[in-house]
Amino acid sequence: MLRLNFELVPDSCWYSNLRTILKPTEWQIVRRDALSRANGHCMICGKKTTRLEAHERWAYDEKTCTQILTDVVAICHDCHQVIHIGRTQLMGDINRAIDHFQKVNNCSYSDYIKALGEANKLHQRLSKVDEWKLDLSYLLKFTK
């Protein structure tokens, strides 16, 4: 298991960004909860930073075609760049992302290539699903 891995959202998902689904006030509650749990440290690599970014984690149930929100975490910019590697390849600093991946996972460049291949394979398979249902029951804990 890699500490820091790619999380590629399937092309067939309508909702890849919680921010666009929630009201701004609701998103702030979810974001603040993640930031308070992080307590000034990236929740993946542990780096101390004042600039944490909220990141939604999704699971995909292929049997029921359901996209499930499992967590919202606060992470550093470098980890975020690795997670969204597709976007970083297009408009980010890919070499920096590759270095960060290797450093956090304590692995080689060939491990990076292997993990990227697996992530792309999974992404292709999940993108074949026509339409994903959305499970946001994670958010219920904020209504109590």
Ligand SMILES: [Zn+2]
């Ligand atoms: Zn980090």
